[in-house]
Amino acid sequence: MAESWVNFAERLGADLHLELTGPGSRRAVLMRALREAVQSGRLAPGTRLPPYRSLAADLGIARNTVGDAYAELVAEGWLTARQGSGTRVAERAAPLTPVRSRRTPVRPAKPVYDLVQGQPDPSVFPRAAWLASARRALTAAPHDAFGPGDPRGRRELRVALAGYLARVRGVRTSPERIVVCSGTAHALRLMASVVGGRWAVESYGLPFHRALLAAEKVTTVPLGVDEHGARADRLGDEQAVLLTPAHQFPTGGPLQAARRTAVVDWARSTGGVVLEDDYDGEFRYDRRPVGAVQGLDPDRVVFMGSVSKSLSPTLRIGWMVLPGQLVEEVVRTKGEREQYASATEQLTLADFIASGAYDRHVRRMRQRHRRRRDRLVSVLAERAPQVRVSGMAAGLHAVLELPRGTERAVVKAAAWQGLAVEGLAGYRHPGYAGESRDGLVVGYATPPEHLYPGALDALCCALPLD
Incomplete structure (x- = not known):
């Protein structure tokens, strides 16, 4: 009727x-x-x-x-x-x-604005300071720097990293325990080959990492995540656990102190390995720095980091701080010669760190990212006060919580506004049976300055009114 x-x-x-x-x-x-x-x-x-x-x-x-x-x-x-x-x-x-x-409206062929998390604005790369370090590094480089590379990485860089990570992240190590790699993905491939078996991973995390581990025959078991980080009390007989303790990715927040201790206790009692992905630990805004879990037990924790978020992913330089008993096996797995990270760029990064340029760049980026984050929060408070923002005390992204059942429609609406942004659903482990969340993962570091206001406007236009 x-x-x-x-x-x-x-x-x-x-x-x-x-x-x-x-x-x-x-x-x-x-x-x-x-x-x-x-x-x-x-x-x-x-x-x-x-x-x-x-x-x-x-x-x-x-x-x-x-x-x-x-x-x-x-x-x-x-x-x-x-x-x-x-x-x-x-x-x-x-x-x-x-x-x-009749025709339906045509969706923009290419996004005008980009709020996808994952990389800093490439226009802010410190070209002048990097070039100065490159000149000094090449001038002082020994002849063997231009021969076959050591699979451990250049000692100059490992020495610089040992001092920097101890000072800034509370890592306990020596240059002999550091192996240079091309990034966190490379580190995970090496560790998957060395450790193997079943790994616990956070119920929300990078699908790329899960796919990478699956390709290496590692079975991943989802570990629930709440406002205090991963549920360490639910670890079982897995061979390893992969965590983002400083700033859980993508939901935000550090791993609670009691859970950090529980993770280390689990590793000691079971012989398991804790893999700590410190993907953006240097960027914190409204809280005191959170030290590395590795500092609690250097013999059970593998600390992984890179310059992808702090400098640029194109440099392809990362590192693993390893328990002493794993170093030789990881090096053997990597191969007899360095095939991934350029020796000259390793030397440049070593000088960049030793000269203090890296610290100055990180401080400058921390201030810039905080301004970006504060502007995001301010605009949302004015134009979309019904949206709750979380996970923003550190890192390069925030999570916008959405009413249940609206995430897919909001992502589609953003696309019609010419905005690229991702929903939380894509980060959820497919085997996780816990309660799902609707939300957007908003990377506020990516857009160049002149496009950021337009990106925020497009974002607000795509959000539900209540």
Whole structure:
């Protein structure tokens, strides 16, 4: 039986009439009616629609049904939603006549804005300071630097790293326990080959890392994550556990002190290995620095880091701080010669650290990232106060918590705004049976300065109103 709803004049200043007819769910029927009203020109671009609570009450259907219909039409480009402005017919959704020529809006072929986490803005690479270090390093380089490389890495870099990591991250090591690699992915491949078996991994983490471990025949078991970090009390008979203790990726927050101790106790009692991914430990804003778990037991913890977040992923330089009993086996697995990290870039990084340039760059980037983060929080507080922001005390990204069931629609809506951003669902371990979360992982370090305001505007336009 056909239904209609009329007389929204008190709210909109004009009557609005839609016929809800035809097959399908209530949401599908409502979406079809709204599309038809836009296509025919009865709802002109810029027309404000009723709040979905009001519309749901008038139609006698669930608020979620109307809210989902609005969200899907925003994602498709028919409507726009902005805090303080309500839900309106999109300016691009012009009437299409005649009916036979109807077309759906075209999604932008390439994102205009990028809030995907994972890398710093490449325009802020410290070119002058890096070039100065490269000149000094090449001038002082011994002849053997231009021969076959040592698979442990250049000693100059290992010495510089030992001092830096001890001072900044509380790592207990010597140059002999450090092996240079091309990044965390390379370190994980080496450790998978050496340790093997079953690993516990955080229930939310990089799918790339899980796929990499699976390719190396390592079975991953999801370990629940809450506001205190990974659930160390649920570790079992796994051979290793992979953690991001300084800033859980991607949900945020450090691993609680009691759980850090519990992880080390587990490794001691079972003979397991703790792999500590320190992917952005140098960037913290509203809390005291959190030292490395490795400092609690250097004989049970492998500490992994790189310059991908602090300098650039193109340098392909990372490191492993290893328990003494694993060094030789890791080196054998890596191969007789250095095949990955350039010796000249290793020497340059060694000088960059020793000269203090690396510290100065990190401090400068910490201030820049904090300003970026604060602006994100300020804009959201003004335009989307219903969205809770978490995981922002450190790192290069924040998590925007969304109402249940809205994540996919918001990501689609962002794409229609020309914005690349990722949802939490893509980071969830497929074998995790715990409660799921809806949210966006927003990388605020990536956009160049002139595009950041537009990126935040696009983000706010894609978010649900409540």
